[in-house]
Amino acid sequence: MADVEMNHLWPPGEHNTSASASSPSPDKTSPDADHRDKEAESWASPLDHLATLLSFTMGLQHIMRFPFLYHANGGGAYLLVHLFLMAVFGIPLFLLESFIGQFTSSNCIRVHSLFPAFKGLGIASCIVIILVAPYLAVLFGYPLIYFVHTFISIEDWNLCSDVWETDGCVPSVSFVFPLFCVTGQNDSASYGLSWRLVLAVFLVWFLVFLALFKGLKVLGKVMWVTAGLPFLLLVILFFRGVTLPGAWGGGSYIFFMEARKLVEISTWKSALDNILFSYSFGLGTYTTRSVSYNPFRHNFARDVLVVSAASVTVEIIAGISLTCIWGFLAHQMQVPFSNVLASGFDATYYILPQAFSLMPYAKFWTCLYFLFVFVIGLPALIVYVQVLTDCILTSISPQRRRMRWALVLVTCTLGFLLSLIYCAPEGLERLFFVDMYAESLTTRMVCFLEVIIFAYVYGAGRIARDMEMICNKIASYYCYFTWISIAPLVLLIALTAYLILLGEELIGGMALACVAPLAFLVYVLCYVFRNDCCKIFQEEARPWGPKTARDREAWDRYCTERPLRNSLVHRALKRSF
Known part of the structure; x- marks a missing residue:
C-alpha cells in the first residue's frame, strides 16, 4: 500500500516536508495543461454567470416546498429558523463551493486534487446526477402535456365527464386534468408506455441538447430567458393571487407564528433539509x-x-402567492384552509391547477401557470447535464473535446432512454421512490467531507487568504468561523440523523441511497491500493491551485509575501493579536 502524500499540494513557502519524497504520486501536472488552458471555455459576460445561478436556484423546489413548510412548521418560527440556517450554514457553504470552483477552474472531480483520494466525492455526485436527471425530465414533461390539454374545449373543467374521471365524480379538491394521459392508463401506446409522456420527455431532452451542444455562449443566452421569464410570470401570478376573492382568507395565515416551533427538532430538520435540497449543495453544480x-x-x-437574497425573496413572494391561491380555492370549495395545503408534486399538479381552473379566463391562467412550471424547472436539468458532460470532457484528449455536441447528444439520448422507465403506468411510484432516496445521503456526505477537507486539511486560514487574493479584500471572519465550527457541526448532525433514519427504511431504499457513497469508497480503495488493476479507476489529476500559468505565478508571489504560521488561523485575525 502506498502512502497518501500531499507534498505537491501546499502553497509556496509551506511545503509539506514530512511527506515521503520517494512515494509515487498519481497526480502529476499534465503536459497538455497549458494547451488546455488556452482552450478553456469562459462566459461571454459575467452577467451570463449570474443569470445561470439565478435560473438554477429559483427552481420549483423554492416555489413549491417553502410555502407548505412555512405553514406546517409554525409560520414565522420556520422563517426565522430558515433565515438563521441560511446565514450560518447555507451562504457559507455556497461561498465555499463557489470559491473552490473558481480558484481552481475545475469540475467537481478535479477540484479534489487537494486530496486525490477524495476525487471519488465528485464521482459520487455524478452518479446522483445520473439517477436524478431521467426522472427530472419526466417531471418537467408533465407541464407540457397539461399545457396542451388546457386548449381542449370543455364546457366546465370541474364537471364530471367520462373523459376526465374514471372513479366517479365527487366534489372535492382533486385533480381535474386527464391523469391517465400521464400515467399511461387507457393509453394505446405499446409496451405500456404513454406516448404523450414519451413525446413530452423527448421534447425536454431535445431542448436540453439545444441549450448545451454549442457550449457556454448559447447556454448563457438560454439562462437569461430561464431566469427572467419565470420571475416575470411569478410577479404576474402574485398580483393575480392577492386580488382573488377569498384570497386573504388564506392571506390571514401568512402573518402568524407559533413560538413553540422554534424549539422543536422537526422545524430545524425541515429547514435544513429544504436548504440542502433547494440549493443542490454537494452535487458539483x-x-x-x-x-x-x-x-x-x-x-x-x-x-x-x-x-x-434573490432566492429568499422568491420564496417569500411564492409563499404569499400560493397562500392567497390556496385561500381562494378553499373559499370556492367551501373547505377549511388546511385541506388545500400541499407541497411538491401534489401542489404542482393537483391543487394549484384546480385553483386556476376555477378562475375567470381559466384557460389563460392555467396555460400561464404550466408555462411557469416548465420554464422554472428546466434549468435544473440543463445544469445537471452540463456538470456531467463537463466531467467527461475534461477526462478526454483536447482533440476529442471539440466534439462536445456528440457527447451532449449521446448523454441526452441515454438520458431519454432512462426516462422511459418513468413513462409506464407505475412510473410515478418509481419516480417518488428515486426522489426519496437517491440524493439525500450523498449530498450530506459530500458536503461534510468537503468542509472537512478544505477547512481543516487545506486550512480555513489558507482559504481566507486565497479569497482575499481573488476578491482583493480581507475575507470576513463570519465565513471563517462558520467554516471551522458551525458548518461541519450542522452537517455532521444532519448526516448522523439521516443514517439513523435510513436504518429504519426498506432494503430497497437503503440500497439506492448507498449506491453513490459506495462508489466513493471504491475509489478511495483504488487510490490507496495503487496496483496496475486500480490505475484504470484513477482520474488524471493536476496540482492544487489556479489553473493558468499566469494565475499560478501570481498566487505563488501572494503566498510568499503573506506566509501563514498555522493553516487554520485567519491571517487578519492573527495579526490583530
Missing part, C-alpha cells in the same frame, strides 16, 4: 457549471450574496 468558467479575479462572493 456550483463548482463545475458556473464559477469554474469565470475569470480568476471575478467577485464570486457578490454573486453568491445576490443569488441568496
